[in-house]
Amino acid sequence: MEERYKKIDDISKKLIKEAGLQQPSTDFLTNVMSVVAQKAAKKIYKPLISKMAWVFIGLVVLLVSSVLFIVPLSHVSFFGIFDAIEKVSIHNPFSEVKVSKITIYGLGFLGLFLVQIPFLKRHLNRT
Amino acid sequence: MKKIVTKLQHFTSYVTMSSTIDQQYVEKTLAGDTMAFGYLVEKYQDFVFTIAVRILKSKEEAEEVAQDSFIKAFESLSSYRGEAKFSSWLYSIVYRKALDSLRKNKKHRGIELIEDITEGTVESIDNALQFLQDEERKKAIRDCIGKLSESEAAIITFYYFEDLSVREISGITELSEENIKVKLFRSRKKLFTLLKHSILPEISNTNGRAI
Known part of the structure; x- marks a missing residue:
């Protein structure tokens, strides 16, 4: 039984080896490598704000906030600027405009649709 | 040894x-x-x-x-x-x-034709193949491998051409080792059935009796 099985096994192996491999088109390697080169170029990600710039921004924020914290400026009201805004009364030009519910729903769905785009883009890029 | x-x-x-x-x-x-x-x-x-x-x-x-x-x-x-x-x-x-x-593409190809294959049939298939020219022989075997189902054709190539073990094939295909063994057995049988029909028509036409 074992002997018989071995013979069939040997002949199978011989036949499959004889069938050999098939070659893809001649420009297969070139095609693959050109896409790979594109992907590799994309992979090198350069951040818009470099690490040094982040450190600098961090230091500035820290410095400004510590100065504000340490130096007492009790007579200067931080909220003073808002008083000025309150004094200026601007008439709302849209106060008379009435928006129907349908328009609100429409705008709502448009908003949702726009929010979906980045998610869909990411999903499609992945597949 | x-x-x-x-x-x-x-x-x-x-x-x-x-x-x-x-x-x-x-x-x-x-x-x-x-x-x-x-x-x-x-x-x-x-x-x-x-x-x-x-x-x-x-x-x-x-x-x-x-x-x-x-x-x-x-x-x-x-x-x-x-x-x-x-x-x-x-x-x-x-x-x-x-x-x-x-x-x-919802395509499923491969045939479901399996016959009992004896060692004798395998040997006569092998002998008959030797009479063919190299290119013809290659084509005959390739055509028959092409008629196997998708996973069988792949598994038989991994096992016999690339000499991978059942365990390695199981890792590649995510099928159990038992399943691989069954598929190997079936695909071998199918391959020889197909070869028998394509290169030994005189035998299959007379229901197993050689002329």
Whole structure:
């Protein structure tokens, strides 16, 4: 039984080896490598704000906030600027405009649709 | 016996050497040398393409899937941990991609014709094949492999051509080792049934009686 099985096994192996491999088109390697080169170029990600710039921004924020914290400026009201805004009364030009519910729903769905785009883009890029 | 052991050692050292070389090229690629990946593509393109052809049964689709597989391998190279051989990892990508493409196109091919094959039939098939010209013989075998179902054609190629173990094939295909053994048994039987019908028509026409 074992002997018989071995013979069939040997002949199978011989036949499959004889069938050999098939070659893809001649420009297969070139095609693959050109896409790979594109992907590799994309992979090198350069951040818009470099690490040094982040450190600098961090230091500035820290410095400004510590100065504000340490130096007492009790007579200067931080909220003073808002008083000025309150004094200026601007008439709302849209106060008379009435928006129907349908328009609100429409705008709502448009908003949702726009929010979906980045998610869909990411999903499609992945597949 | 001694000869076999030395041969086996030689073979094992060859396999280990080949996978160490692959590992070096993987590391070079990860370090940013894309040309190193070119070496891996060149080395494995024929086998990857053959597996795709045997699953998809179409050269055009196979070329696309093989290309996508290499690109996918390049993109996810950083997730390759080196636990399995690079080749096995690559084969699992092409196997999955080819099956996905088949599923997308909802095509299922392969025949369900199985006959009892005896050792005698196998030998007469082998003898009859020897009468054919090299190219004709190759074509006859290829055509019959092409008629196997997608997973059987791939598994029989992994096992007999690439000499992978049942365990390795199980890792690539995510099928159990038992399942692989059953599929190997069935695909061998199917292959010989197909060969019998294509090159020994006089025997099959007379219901097993040779003229």
